Each structure stands twice: as C-alpha cells, then as structure tokens.
Amino acid sequence: MTIASPEQRLTVLWERPKGIHGWFATVDHKDLGVRYLVTAFVFLVIGGIEALLMRVQLARADQSFLSPETYDQIFSMHGITMIFWYAAPILSGFAVYLVPLMIGARDMAFPRLNAFTYWAYLLSGMLLYIAPLMGQSPHAGWFSYMPYTDIHYSPSHGMDFYALALIFLTISTTGGAANFIVTILRLRAPGMAISRMPLFMYSTLTVSFVTLFALPALTVACVFLELDRRWGTHFFEIAGRGNPILWQQLFWFFGHPWVYIVFLPATGMLSLIVPVFSRRPVVGYPYIAFSTILTGVVGFSVWLHHMFTVGMSDLAMSFFSAGSMTISIFTTVQVFAWVATLWLGRPVATASMHFALGSIALLVIGGLSGVFTGIIPVDWQAHNTYYVVAHIHYVLIGSNVFPVFAAFYYWLPKITGRMMNERLGKWSFWVMFAGFNLGFFPMHIVGLLGMPRRIYTFGEQQGLEQLNGLMTLGGLILGVGILISIINWAVSLRTGPLAGRNPWNSDGLEWETDSPPKPYATVHIPTVVSRHPLWDDHDEEADPDNDRLLDEARLTLTTTMLDAAPFSVVTMPGDTLLPLFAAVTTFLLLLALVFQMIWLGMAAFVATFLLGCAWLWPRPLKGDL
C-alpha cells in the first residue's frame, strides 16, 4: 500500500467495510459498544413498561387489569429482563466502548470474540422474548425457585426458555469477561502501570474475574433444571430423592456475586465522573481500588443471606450475616472517598454530576436497608415483603440506573460527538429522582406493614391502597423523567453543538481521541506517565521516530501485566461475519433444546464447531507487513 499520510493508512486499515456486509461483519469495539448500549437500553425500556403494567394493576385494591397468571409472567419477565439483560450488559456496553480508549489500545484483545459476545447477548434476549410471544413466559420470578419450576407445576415452555436463554447469556458474559481480563492486563498503553489505571479498569477487571467464578453455578443450575424438566432426572425433586434447596444454593452462589457485577462497574464510573466535576484528582485512589477488589472477593461469602428463612445451622447463619455486613464497609470506603473528593474539590453542577450525586444518596439508603436485612431477626421479619423490593430497587436503581445516566451525560458527547442540553438533563434528573423516591420509598413501609412481594392484588380493608397509589404515581413520574432524557439524546444527535475532543476537561486517555473517535483511536499509541494523562505535562502522542504508529497492518502494542512496559506487537483480526454466524448457530442449538429437537441441536452444534474452526484458521493479514 502506498498511501501518503499515516492517518489515511490507519483509516484504510481499521475502517469497517462499507454497506450492510460491513455493518454485520464489524469487530470494532466502538461499533459493538454502541450496539450493547442501545440494546441494553431497549431492554430497560421493555422492563420498565412491564413494571408500569404491574404498578397499574396494583394502583388500587382488588383490581383485575391483569389476571394472576399474567401478573406472574410480567413480574418474572420484568426481573429477568432488568437483572440479566439490562443491568450487566449496559455496563459491558460502556466497558466495550471505553476500555480500549481508556488504556490506549486500538481494540479489545479478542475483537471477534467481542462481536460474538454481542450477537450472543442480542440473540439470547430474543430467545427469551420468544416466550411471551408464544404466551408461555417464565412465571416464577427472576430466581425461579423449585418446585414452582418443576414440570408438574409449570408445564408450559416458559421455564425452558428461561433456563436455555440464561445458559446462552452465560456463554456471552463469560466470553466478555475473558476478553476484558486479557485486554486490561495486556493491552494498556506503555507506562500505564497497574497503579496508574483509571479506577473503572479496577472495577471491570474485578467483575470479570467474579463473572468467571460465579457464572458456572448458574449454568449448572439451569442445566439441572432443564434435565429435571424434560429428561427425567431428579436433582431437585423430593420424590426422586433430590433436593429443591440445591437450586437455591447454586442460584445464590451465582446470584449474590452477580449483584456486585451490576454494581461495581457503575461505582468505577462514578470514581471517574465525580473527580472530573470536582475539578481535582480522586481522593484515596488505592483505597477505592482495594475496596473494589475486596467487594468482589467477599461477595462470594454472602450468598446464604438470601436463604436465612430456609433453615440452617447457627454457625452458617452467623458467618453469612457477618459477611453481609463486612461487605458494606468496602462500599462505605468508596462513598467516603467520593464525598472527600467533593469536599476538597470545587464541584461543578453539570447534569452528569447531578446523576452521580443522586446515585450516591440512593446508594446510601439502599445500602443501609441492606445492612438491616443482613441482621438475621430483621431478615426473618422482612423476608419476601415489599421491604426487600424497596431494598433491591434502591440498590440497583441507585447504583446502576443513576450512574448509567451520569455516564450517558458524561460520555455520550464522546460517542456521538455532540453535546446535550444541560438544562433538560437536570430536569430529567430531578423528575427521575422525585419519581423514584415517591415510587419506592413507600415500599419500605408497606413491606414492614406486611405486604408480601409478588402478590397480584390486595384487599381494600388492608389499608395499603393509599401508599400503593403513591407508588404507582411515582413509577409513572420516573418513566417521564427517563423519557425526558431520551428526548434530550435524540435532539442532541441532530442539533447538539459539536463536543470537540475534551468538553469536560477530563483527565482520561479516552478524551485524547476525536469525538466520535476515529476507527484507529489515536494515530500513535499513547504513552502514560501519571494517573491523569491529560492533566499532566507529558505529551501522550509524542513519537518522533514513529515507533508507535504501527500502520503496516492491523497492529496494536502489548505491554507487561504490572508495569506496562512494551512487550510485543500483535496483529488484530479483520472484520468477519463468522462471529455472527456462530452466534446464530448457538441460538439454533438452544432453541432446538427448548423443544427437545435432538437432531436440529446436533446439526447446530456441528455447525458451531465448524464455524469456530474457520474462525481460528490462520489467514493472511490485512495490510502488507
């Protein structure tokens, strides 16, 4: 190739092919990150609509807007959608988009795996949503306790879709975790030692390891469930000398670490956003980093607190109660670090900062109610009431949805290249914040009054009507607040002022790139000499000998794990349709298993394997090395 300027050469090398083929074949982490974000946001909207349907049913006593069966299906789909297909994937979306930019790499370590995990995520969601289209949704809540899910009590295909869609999602999430681990450990820019990584890298790295260790329990549980339901085994069936509690053990061994998987990356984003809008470096960087890691580790010793009412030895209960309270210390460390950053800085009240601070407030409330439920006698009282619903929503909306909105207001100018309306953003925040508290705070009260969760209606004489009406109103207001932000983004996409490289005067490497970034990110792989590359005097792209231009092929630079000293140059794969095809055949494999079509399943497995072989087959490089 003889193209004059390095920029042109890099563009030719890294740009995806034109047209529909390129759209499906792209392995660019920026394309895939945006798709993750959009898909996860669509699932948020779907899950939100399901929530509003439930709130309409519960707005007044003795309503019959939804039948009990429909209500069961809708609350189950709401939980499953939000927990599995929204909360973690939206954070993966930010990570897929931002991690390579933040560490100065040209792409993820396994770009084709990255494409596969996105398509697998999308198709697993579609597999799940075939169920409601057939009128046979899962109906046993997001944690689907046995024996509700036994074939005798749940003869429809709903639970089969649940089990197999989750196995599919597990494949996707595990692949993503492996990709993040290798990317963050080996692709950091020269000089970005482990002590200089942005804190978001610590949280992404931690949850990726947690994913590797926690998700197999869910896979095993879902495999057992499917075998019990359709293939005659007896893992959970008392009559077959099985044990239904085994499901709970496996599910929560996965389930509680999962809570931190949907929580830690969001705190990592707050640890980047709060300092930028406090106009100073974060206070207590090492403390935040260590408490992030410790949250991930100790997160494995709390799962039994979901099962205090099951019956177990005092020793086991004490241990897990202590574990549950210990873990709040690490979150507290982070909260105090943010507060100290604010205290010592000169805060700027942007829309993003509004969401970040609101998130901290909600997180503290949700965290406190979590400490209460970690105390065994309180837990026995509050178990399966709306108190738990209030807790989970304060924690998940406070530590996931609000940080995600903060992140959208902070990073969308980088992604779209256009600024958003700050005033509308603040309006959106206040409406959401008011609606959320109006909708969810009364749940603490009705819970303590004894209103059980997952109940499709309540009686007029129970005295719950007013508070429930308030909750429905709050839910609708929350929805309006979200709608304001959606409108804001849509308008800014067309008419927002151009953002430029670094609209917030931030410190991270991602702000060194154009907005939106070029396919190759930066012309020269940057070098880093401090924790705040854009706030120090060092010129990250200075490269007089064009050592780090790497424009001979799709190349990027690997570095050593701890010190980030340059190690080698690696070739990156070109754009290909194979990951999409492999995801489609995996989809067919699992769809076949839902209906026990053995031969279709076998054929799909063989096809997936052959696609994998073609995927890994050595092929010539793009470019002329």
Next chain:
Amino acid sequence: MSSTLYVPSHEGAADRTRWPLEADFGTYGMYTLIATESLLFVCLFASYFFLNSDDRWATDQPPKLTYALIMLFVLLLSSFVLGWGEKQAGAEQYGAARLALWLTVLLGLGFMGLQYFEYGDHWKTLTPMSDSYGSIFYAITTFHAAHVVMGLLMLGYVGILPSYGPTRVPPYRPYHVAALYWHFVDVVWIAVVGLLYILPNLQGHVRA
C-alpha cells in the same frame, strides 16, 4: 516501586524489530476458560455432596473401580505423551510433535470407548432417572466426557493446522493452548475418580 515503572523515552529509538511480533493472548484466553470451567466442576462436586448430605440416596453400593482406574491410567498417559509433544513443538520438531498429538487423540478415543463400556456396566443398576444419585453421577461423568470430546476436537483441529501458515506464527502456540485444555480435562478426571469412585470404595458405602 516507582523506580521499576516504565518511563517512555525516545532515546535509541528503533527500527521495526524493536518489539517482536508475538501474541500470547491465546494462552491467557485458555487460562480464563480453564478458570471458569474449574468452577463448573466445583459446582458439580458441591451439588454431589449437597445431595448426599442427609442420607437420601437409595443405593449404598459404591461404583466399581476397575474401569475408572484404567481410564485414569489412559488419560494420565495421554497427558504425558502430549507434554512430550509440547516439548518437541517448542524445539521445532514438528514431526514428533504431530505424532505425539495424534497418539494423544488415540488415547482419548480409547478413554471414550472405555467410558462406553463403563456406562453399559453401570446402567444395569443405576440410571440418571433412578434417583438423584444416578442423576448427579451421570451428570458429572457426562460433563467430563463432553469436555473430553471438546478436547479431542481441539487437538484434532491443531493436528490439521498447517505447519507454518500465512500468519508466520509457529504452530507452537495453538498446540500449547489445546494441550493446556487437555491437561485440565485430565486433572478433572483425577478429581472425579477420587471423589466419585475411590472415596466411596474406601468408606465401603456411597452415603455420607
């Protein structure tokens, strides 16, 4: 600490060969796969002991050891053969490496054959449908067998890879990556034999 940190400099700057063209990501990727797969088996074993915790199983007859021990020997032997092959591949003795690889595949197929007879023997008294002991026994061994199949497919794939392809990367890496997986499958079988076969036979009964 800070003295060991890399400080970028332009002194003595370089030609294109300053950094070698080399990717060891595959090895790292395989480590993550092995980490997550290990936990898969940990969960399976934990389920085994959980189901066994309160005397609920119908049978108390420990599974026969003979086949399991022969299978253990076959798999261990295959791992040693493959380990020798890795050494050859590292020393660029590709012929010997390829031979060791196909020998490993043969031993793996032998393992699968033995498992077929072992199942046939067991099936007379125990099926996955008989009770939760049967379910978990067959689940663990079948999960392992599925991993053997995956390992064989991987090894077979490496076996047909061209010696040096257009990427100009020696085939040592894919060889090494597939071998790592095979050793893992081997180690899992040691755990399976120890916990599901040897332990009950030492106790004289299956129930805890």
